[in-house]
Amino acid sequence: MAVGRQRLLEAAIRLIRERGYASTTVDDLCAEAEVAKGSFFHHFEDKEALAVAAANYWSAKADALHAAAPYHKLRDPLDRVLGYIDFRKAILKGDVPEFSCLIGTLVQEVYRSNPAIRAACEASICSHAAVLELDIARAMKLHGVRAKWTAASLAMHTQAVLQGAFILAKAEGGAEVAVASIDHLYRYVEILFR
């Protein structure tokens, strides 16, 4: 992949998480990526195309991060689910724009005005949740859990808690609230399987 293209995608991840989509200008992105404006429109048809590409790029990076995470090696699928939640919590370091989620930021802003970006965000969230759902389903079977709720709905619920935790962190200007909320999620999943 061309170097300029990747630099623009990384710049998009940084700037959109900090300022949002509409407030991130093409000039800003080029400056951050140290790339000329002409290059931008060489690599992407328009600003929207960059956002879609950035969402997919982010999604792939996140998948790789989780595939490589230690919790992934645990035998018991329930341990993997709890390990996932722990991992998400452990990641909340540094400043808010550094740990918050590009997808949530993007989709909240453009879900109505920009179908292409919305679709990319939906795909990202769903594919991410699908991996989790698989382990939840395995854990249910292994631990003999029979319940009204489904593995799919619990997987999506974890995403809701995480996205909501980011919003609280943004409102309060720190990660502590997010951590506390993820602790509640961890406790909930633990209880469901006990």
Add this chain to the structure above:
Amino acid sequence: MAVGRQRLLEAAIRLIRERGYASTTVDDLCAEAEVAKGSFFHHFEDKEALAVAAANYWSAKADALHAAAPYHKLRDPLDRVLGYIDFRKAILKGDVPEFSCLIGTLVQEVYRSNPAIRAACEASICSHAAVLELDIARAMKLHGVRAKWTAASLAMHTQAVLQGAFILAKAEGGAEVAVASIDHLYRYVEILFR
């Protein structure tokens, strides 16, 4: 209060929830409120001031809505907490921009670039959660719950779930995911007090 001012605040609630803050132009707001541009800057110093006012206006409306809700009359504080969650779930009707939260949308977009709006959003969320926290604390006392988690953290957790549920609804284009997530929250609170 001047009629034009209120119309602008209502317009802000509608448009910002649909398009986000940056993509809602002053001209859009004036058109939606059926008010001239001059009136806008008569009532508000600038666009930012409108956003702050809209956040406070929204907050007051939400407080009034909950104060008037039937669940508020229940004797057992735990029933009020569960009633609150039920109420939030029951409200998820119609199109996404109609039931999603102005505060979450706003703060996610401007938490870094606009301290005044961020502060207004933080105040709104915290004051809303504080009311809930009181009933949670009462419920803990009444039902003899002694736990590691605090009433405050559980109150904030409910807000996280709700905000996250809105994001999922926006990504998927429907309320169903949000409903399922709130069901999980309800179950969690129920279990905590059993």
Add this chain to the structure above:
DNA sequence: ACGATTATACCGACCAGTCGGTATAAGTGG
């Protein structure tokens, strides 16, 4: 009449997207 409010025209900064062009390297035919 007089302050509060509304209407309209306008301004300057900014922004997405265009356009004409350079640089480099890899084929391709003779």
Add this chain to the structure above:
DNA sequence: CCACTTATACCGACTGGTCGGTATAATCGT
């Protein structure tokens, strides 16, 4: 080996239009 074409990456001045905000005059309620 070499002229020629093709493809890709990159550059930055420029443009047409948008947006937040201002100026000023008209209108309304009391």
